[in-house]
Amino acid sequence: MTSTRCQRDNLPLRSFPSLSTLLTACFFIFFSVNIAASEKELLKPEQAFKASADSIAPDLIQLNWDIEDAYYLYKDRFKFSSGTEGIELGEPIFPKGKFKHDEFFGDMEVFYKTVNISIPLIFKSGNAADYTQMDINTVSQGCADAGLCYPPQKQTLSLSLMPPPQVEKTQGGIMSALASIGINLGGQQQSSDLLRHEQAFILSLNVEDGNTIRVSWDIASDYYLYRDKFSFAIKNNDGITLDTPIRPAGKMKEDESFGRMEVYYNRADILLPLSRSQLQATEIELEIGYQGCADIGFCYPPIKTTVPVKLPAGETHAAPELIQAVMDETFVSEQDLFAKTLSSGNILIIVAAFFVAGLALSFTPCVFPMIPILSSIVVGQKKAVSTPRAFALSMAYVQAMALTYTSAGVLAGFTGHNLQATFQNPWILSVFAILFVLLSLSMFGFYNLQIPSSWQSKLNSASNNQEGGTLAGAAIMGFLSALIVGPCVAAPLIGALVYISQSADAVLGGIALYALSMGMGTPLLIIGTSAGKLMPKAGGWMDKVKAFFGFVLLGIAIWMLERIIPAAFTLSLWAILAISAAIYMGVFRRFTTKPATQIQKAGKVVSILLLSYGGVALLGAATGGYDPLRPLEGSSLSDSDQRNKHIAFIQVKGLDGLNAELAAAKEKGQTVMFDFYADWCVSCKEMEKYTFTDTKVQQALDQVVLLQTDVTPNDEQDQALMKEYGILGPPAILFFDASGVERKKYRVVGFMDADDFAKRVTQAIP
Numbered sequence: 001m002t003s004t005r006c007q008r009d010n011l012p013l014r015s016f017p018s019l020s021t022l023l024t025a026c027f028f029i030f031f032s033v034n035i036a037a038s039e040k041e042l043l044k045p046e047q048a049f050k051a052s053a054d055s056i057a058p059d060l061i062q063l064n065w066d067i068e069d070a071y072y073l074y075k076d077r078f079k080f081s082s083g084t085e086g087i088e089l090g091e092p093i094f095p096k097g098k099f100k101h102d103e104f105f106g107d108m109e110v111f112y113k114t115v116n117i118s119i120p121l122i123f124k125s126g127n128a129a130d131y132t133q134m135d136i137n138t139v140s141q142g143c144a145d146a147g148l149c150y151p152p153q154k155q156t157l158s159l160s161l162m163p164p165p166q167v168e169k170t171q172g173g174i175m176s177a178l179a180s181i182g183i184n185l186g187g188q189q190q191s192s193d194l195l196r197h198e199q200a201f202i203l204s205l206n207v208e209d210g211n212t213i214r215v216s217w218d219i220a221s222d223y224y225l226y227r228d229k230f231s232f233a234i235k236n237n238d239g240i241t242l243d244t245p246i247r248p249a250g251k252m253k254e255d256e257s258f259g260r261m262e263v264y265y266n267r268a269d270i271l272l273p274l275s276r277s278q279l280q281a282t283e284i285e286l287e288i289g290y291q292g293c294a295d296i297g298f299c300y301p302p303i304k305t306t307v308p309v310k311l312p313a314g315e316t317h318a319a320p321e322l323i324q325a326v327m328d329e330t331f332v333s334e335q336d337l338f339a340k341t342l343s344s345g346n347i348l349i350i351v352a353a354f355f356v357a358g359l360a361l362s363f364t365p366c367v368f369p370m371i372p373i374l375s376s377i378v379v380g381q382k383k384a385v386s387t388p389r390a391f392a393l394s395m396a397y398v399q400a401m402a403l404t405y406t407s408a409g410v411l412a413g414f415t416g417h418n419l420q421a422t423f424q425n426p427w428i429l430s431v432f433a434i435l436f437v438l439l440s441l442s443m444f445g446f447y448n449l450q451i452p453s454s455w456q457s458k459l460n461s462a463s464n465n466q467e468g469g470t471l472a473g474a475a476i477m478g479f480l481s482a483l484i485v486g487p488c489v490a491a492p493l494i495g496a497l498v499y500i501s502q503s504a505d506a507v508l509g510g511i512a513l514y515a516l517s518m519g520m521g522t523p524l525l526i527i528g529t530s531a532g533k534l535m536p537k538a539g540g541w542m543d544k545v546k547a548f549f550g551f552v553l554l555g556i557a558i559w560m561l562e563r564i565i566p567a568a569f570t571l572s573l574w575a576i577l578a579i580s581a582a583i584y585m586g587v588f589r590r591f592t593t594k595p596a597t598q599i600q601k602a603g604k605v606v607s608i609l610l611l612s613y614g615g616v617a618l619l620g621a622a623t624g625g626y627d628p629l630r631p632l633e634g635s636s637l638s639d640s641d642q643r644n645k646h647i648a649f650i651q652v653k654g655l656d657g658l659n660a661e662l663a664a665a666k667e668k669g670q671t672v673m674f675d676f677y678a679d680w681c682v683s684c685k686e687m688e689k690y691t692f693t694d695t696k697v698q699q700a701l702d703q704v705v706l707l708q709t710d711v712t713p714n715d716e717q718d719q720a721l722m723k724e725y726g727i728l729g730p731p732a733i734l735f736f737d738a739s740g741v742e743r744k745k746y747r748v749v750g751f752m753d754a755d756d757f758a759k760r761v762t763q764a765i766p
Contacts, residue, residue, distance in 0.1 A: 083135030090120030118204030210314020239278025358519020394528030400478030402517030563680035567626035575617035694754030
């Protein structure tokens with residue numbers, strides 16, 4: 001029998017200009033199909049799609065279709081009904097199909113080679129033992145790649161049902177024993193209300209290909225399976241062996257029977273790779289063992305069941321891409337891990353995890369510059385500062401920073417807009433840098449020397465307010481520092497923002513962000529308080545300490561301008577600062593006392609080192625250098641290979657520019673790495689200096705198309721691009737496979753060192 005797409009779904013006549021046109025079209029299609037069939041005989045539907053049914057649990061059956069090559073079945077064309085009175089069907093469980101473009105229906109999910117569909121059974125009598133046989137009515141529809149589509153095929157399949165096992169509820173510890181005899185402690189559920197194991201853990205099985213079997217359990221609410229209690233064996237082991245099962249990570253649970261155990265809630269998916277010396281299509285018997293419990297304390301005895309499995313022809317070993325697919329499912333990025341921690345709802349764990357993450361961030365360039373700012377606030381007092389006063393000033397600074405960080409984070413979670421990125425405007429950064437310069441001049445006492453007394457009082461008053469003369473002044477500096485000094489994006493922050501955006505739970509997300517902020521602020525609090533305790537009394541030493549912090553504040557001003565001015569000019573400023581500090585320390589002066597004290601000698605050594613560094617930095621800036629830590633790197637004086645070792649990105653602008661490059665890479669079958677960069681992004685600079693220059697990273701990216709967008713302007717195109725991908729700010733690195741689809745789980749946010757980044761690349765781009 002020959003059929004065409006015109007017959008398939010009773011398309012209305014109004015889809016065509018006239019009945020004659022319809023008949024003509026059908027005639028020509030019919031004619032062309034028969035010509036094709038004459039060249040290669042098409043199979044009958046019962047040959048192309050061979051159906052069978054198995055009982056894999058007392059209340060679960062599995063329907064199987066073996067599909068010939070170059071044929072496929074539509075997922076949404078399956079229909080099932082029970083042909084046995086007293087048995088109803090639950091919701092079918094389908095495996096993932098493949099999307100195929102259909103000229104009539106667009107993109108459709110279809111199955112090639114094989115499909116295994118699990119269907120739970122519902123017994124009206126409530127007892128599976130009352131039924132030994134059943135019939136199931138099926139409807140399916142498929143096509144051949146050659147263009148022919150079959151009409152819907154109706155079949156009735158008969159099968160014998162697996163009898164329910166006799167479960168002795170005597171294992172699983174004291175609580176299980178009590179539950180087994182119906183004893184209820186503390187108002188817990190009676191054992192008569194417990195599900196049978198086949199209801200609590202619904203087993204299904206899907207043959208991915210001739211070398212891979214996926215075994216899955218749908219787990220009832222408040223029940224779980226042990227990760228280490230699974231076992232698998234092939235009973236008729238004839239040239240087919242099981243490799244190591246690939247299991248996803250579970251959730252840790254304190255179990256009264258076994259102690260701390262890793263368990264699965266809701267669902268468990270395990271992939272079984274097969275090695276084969278017998279490569280032909282065959283049927284095996286797979287023995288599956290597992291054990292689980294209910295949260296109320298009842299544990300089932302170990303369960304074993306044997307399931308027949310029809311394997312198509314295979315290879316010697318499982319396909320590497322399937323193994324990679326399972327690794328993708330089990331991989332959890334840092335930001336997703338923090339979001340998952342929030343989803344647990346455990347306040348103590350959330351606060352502890354985010355506080356510790358904040359402590360780790362406190363020693364990064366995102367937070368470290370706040371240490372001299374806070375210290376200068378305490379040291380800049382006109383009178384000696386007591387320890388309680390230093391603590392109060394430090395607490396005002398840290399609390400303002402933490403509350404600002406939390407508020408900005410919650411706002412970003414709801415709106416997708418990064419307030420910190422807004423404050424990276426060149427004008428704002430310039431004004432803030434000038435503020436630090438003015439504060440540093442007050443440390444040197446320049447106000448008294450260079451301005452009229454009427455102006456001096458006003459400047460001193462303003463300086464005191466901002467340096468920390470009042471708690472409000474310290475709080476203002478904390479507020480500005482959170483927005484301007486440390487605009488960093490890190491995995492804990494992104495995890496919290498993802499949770500807030502998805503759950504709309506601003507309270508829990510805000511608690512996490514506040515804990516993160518206080519973790520970042522704790523070292524600041526300790527150092528600020530210590531600065532007051534260790535600060536020398538008024539006198540000559542006090543002036544030298546203030547001068548030291550004056551130079552530190554000038555360094556912070558340069559560090560902020562580094563985001564918006566050329567690198568060579570920044571290096572020149574660092575050189576001038578170092579030379580100025582050396583001169584201030586008396587590098588050209590002789591010792592005032594003879595013999596010189598140890599402190600004077602140490603000061604002379606430091607001043608000579610500063611002068612030497614300043615000279616080298618000036619030379620580097622004049623010859624093309626750019627890195628203050630390695631001033632000659634990249635200059636004309638360095639090795640040419642060293643100068644050219646940075647990876648070259650293709651610059652793109654906006655969503656249209658990215659889509660064009662992704663399309664070009666897709667045509668060539670190339671994978672893509674896409675980097676969000678900004679001049680004001682500290683972690684972006686770290687990635688460029690320490691990660692992208694590493695040989696291992698460059699080798700991992702050798703065959704990858706490298707794209708980068710500079711979002712320094714933060715204009716409409718930049719904001720639209722970041723909104724499209726849910727990026728709150730740089731640094732963020734995305735990976736796309738050869739088909740142009742982002743591998744979202746492998747995103748990198750924040751700084752990542754070279755070793756970890758090279759591993760991430762190999763995971764994201766197999």
